Amino acid sequence: MVCIIKYNAGNIASVKNAVERLGHECIITDDKAEIRRAGKVIFPGVGEASSAMGYLKERELDTVIKSLDQPVLGICLGLQLLCRYSEEGNTNCLGIFDTTVKKFPLSDIVPHIGWNNLEHTKSSLFEGFGNDDAVYFVHSYYAEICTQTIAECDYILPFSASIQNNNFFATQFHPEKSANVGERILKNFLDL
């Protein structure tokens, strides 16, 4: 069973649809016991960091997430909330990844919206990923590159497109919106 953590953030239904297209059962819930029991946990999110963290704390989901030992996949804001700190609303985040989240400098169009390539992919998450393959991004904040970075993207500056620490994986891009390439990445996670 795949469990998607429910909180006050955007289009979670798309993630569920994508998981179901890959033939997995999937629920969206904020039930702590249910989340702890799940075989895989997906932590999605679109929205603003400080209000999302506030919501997680209110429901004690922050401690639940930090205690998970099954494979976890953060997506977009999910990746940012797994970092140490975000400039967005001066937010102390979950601290699973040893890096900080900053706002893109406005020297080019922000938000970074659209399809972009990945560089230096190094994880089973990217098995079968080709050099020309592109994935879909939409974000105004980015996680700095750190030793846990498993894929980079270059927009305005190089940033972490994907990060891993033990059982915690995360992507800044949206695998659920990245056509067949994204489906493959999601499948690689679900096959872990």
Added chain:
Amino acid sequence: MLKKRIIPCLDIKDGRTVKGVNFVGLRDAGDAVELAKRYVQEGADELVFLDITATVEKRKNLTGLVEKIAREINIPFTVGGGINSVEDAQAIIKAGADKVSINTAAVNRPEIISEIASEFGNQCVVLAIDTKLENGEWTVYIHGGRTPTPLRTVDWALEGERRGAGEILLTSMNNDGTKNGFALDITAAVSTAVNIPVIASGGAGTMKHFADVFQQTRASAALAASIFHFGEISIPQLKQFLKQQNIEVRGEG
């Protein structure tokens, strides 16, 4: 490198059908989901669905269709047409759309831009601007291009950005339907003025028109409808052409 996006636009009526489509090889040329899936397979980077349903009553069918589209396709899509309130936007986004486009409602009450943006994030709000050149000035039209407003196009785009729009969908009424190419001057002016992505729309007739808008303006994406629906230009062929012009685009699937 960030890719320039190619976006087919589908007109939706009464929650089901697509008008003006003549596509060989589809079971039902009017089925929006079938057509959307076809475009995804061909390498469309995003889709826009525009609801042209006349009555509020029939519009309720739209959320059902959005749910179906969201289940079937795996690229981002925007839904627009008749979104008048945060509640309208919420229903569409909850049904699975990634973004909503707002047009007339934003001119009538600009606060709606920030209201939707603060609820769902800036990236959810596409400000659609219909613009027309008259007496040397590009101004904004509403109600599907029927009603003029005193707003100057570049000013309105800047205000939209300031209020939290994540993207601008700019349609030139002078060019729309002509197949003579995009309105390069106003697209350049708007895309230079704002620092959010601009989607150029209206007038695409040849593959070169797409190259022109990407080479001569700062547009991030280009949208077209009939030339795709009638198979005059296929998306793989278009992307091949753009690659040859050294324009960064994404391949199929």
